[in-house]
Amino acid sequence: MADAGDLVGSDVASILKEHFGFRSFRRGQKEAVESALEGRDTIVIMPTGSGKSLCFQLPALHLHGTTVVVSPLIALMKDQADSLRERGVDVATVNSTLKPSELREAEQGIREGDMEFVYTTPERLANPEFRSLLKTTHIDLFVVDEAHCLSQWGHDFRPDFLALGAHIAELGRPPILALTATATADVIGDIQQQLRMPDPRVVHTGFYRPNLALGVVPFREESDRVRWMTEQLRDHDGTGIIYTSTVKAVGELVEKLGSQGYDVAGYHGRMKASERASNQDRFMEGSLRAIVATNAFGLGIDKPDIRFVLHHRVPATIEAYYQEIGRAGRDGQSAFGTMLYHPDDSKLQKFFQSGRYPSGEDLVNGHHALKRLAEAAEPITVAKLRAISPLPISKLKVVLALFVAKGVIKEDRGGVITLLQPDLSNVELARAAGSYRERQERDRLKQEQMV
Ligand code: ADP
Ligand code: MG
Secondary structure, three states, rough: OOOOOHHHHHHHHHHHHHHOOOOOOOOOHHHHHHHHHHOEEEEEEEOOOOHHHHHHHHHHHOOOEEEEEOOHHHHHHHHHHHHHHHOOEEEEEEEOOOOOOHHHHHHHHHHOOOOOOOEEOHHOOOOOOHHHHHHHOOOEEEOOOOHHHHHOOOOOOOOHHHHHHHHHHHHOOOOOEEOOOOOOOOHHHHHHHHHHOOOOOOOOOOOOOOOOOEEEEOOHHHHHHHHHHHHHHHHHOOOEEEEEOHHHHHHHHHHHHOOOOOOEEOOOOOOOHHHHHHHHHHHHHOOOEEEEEEEOOOOOOOOEEEEEEEEOOOOOHEEEEEEHHHHHOOOOOOOOEEEEEEOOOOHHHHHHOOHHHHHHHHHHHOOOOOOOHOOOOOOOOOHHHHOOOOOHHHHHHHHHHHHHOOOOOOOOHHHHHOOOOOOOOOOHHHHHHHHHHHHHHHHHHHHHOOO
16 A cells, blocks of 8 residues: 555554544554564454554555455454445455355455455365465465464364464465454463464553443342342443353343343344344344343444443353453443352353363364274265264364364365374373363363452
8 A cells, every 4th residue: 555665654644544534543553553564473462442453454554465364253354344345445355154256256356466455264264275365465464363262261262263373374474463352371372372473572551441330249049130130221221231151041031121121132152143143233223221142242243332241140251251341331431340149150150161172082082083084095074074973063173173283184175184193092192182171170260260
């Protein structure tokens, strides 16, 4: 867009004004922009709603080449791409929701080198053909948004993020800009290590949100929780989120609050996609008093006037809590977050955590299935593994992601897997699982901290 010669300064200020319509930078933005323009690896840690997107969008517009943005959430990607396109920027989005004709068009744009931005998902980047296409362009900035997703300590851990470091290396290792609102040392350490950044600049603005009033209300009786929620809806104006921890509790709360005449709707991962989308739309329009949700709701929700976030149960970690309450009051007006606490709440979380990480046995099972297919000289695919191993698909995916990260397997064009290390012993596999077990223990400690 501008001359690559004059890096920072008046040029950047004018893009800020003319392109984004902002008079000044917010805290941390200028440092992040400058660092990216200097070609340094950068980790940006800023609270939700503080303007992380600008930290990569502005340098991207200044740089000549293409900026690749990996983002975990397609809705979030779409919002950003739409608003850039409205301002005349060439953006390709490549993800699983595209129709074949749209995909062809996006790929054509990338091939012709016209794109200022390519927004995509870690899943798509795992596709070698897509990576080959990206290799034909000059990528001068690689962005990983919501980067806590690649940390096993992060509350939104996504196994597909684990291979990102390798993929970025394959793409010629452009400078990386990773952004997150999660600031624990574990998460930051993982981001740095997974993305293979030896010496990143870290821009960290702190977390204080002066317009949020936070509180905890202890409870003994279950029925008191609903009464209290009802009073909150009665005594306060505006729209909010009520977080609870199970699909079942979402249903019950929607029914109880609804029967008292409050306009609420549910949101959870097991709902029909159309119902979920329509409930979310009603929430975004402001026609609901509250959306009652599991932690499936929220990433990428950009509604500035959320006035309250109520926790019906204690979230799993302080970081999850911070993300969830952080969705309130992004317009800077006062908002509140209140959490109900019952001594039994933490038991429920422990139950959830027990199933998250693969055990030594899971790794042995997964490796055994890989070996059987390899010995039968059959092309190995996830579907075939699924058919012959006792692992549920979610576990199988975590196991495969771990194997990719440890170089045990690699995935080729069209999702065909090659077993690179057929001779691992059960002891070695159990050791690999041991590192996951430690994490499980850490999760438990995190819950204790939260309590
Ligand atoms: P985050 O990714 O940190 O949650 P976003 O990038 O989505 O935050 O930005 C949140 C809001 O802040 C957006 O509405 C954006 O337009 C606004 N914003 C970002 N930077 C500035 C700025 N320098 N001045 C004014 N508003 C800004
Ligand atoms: Mg963001």
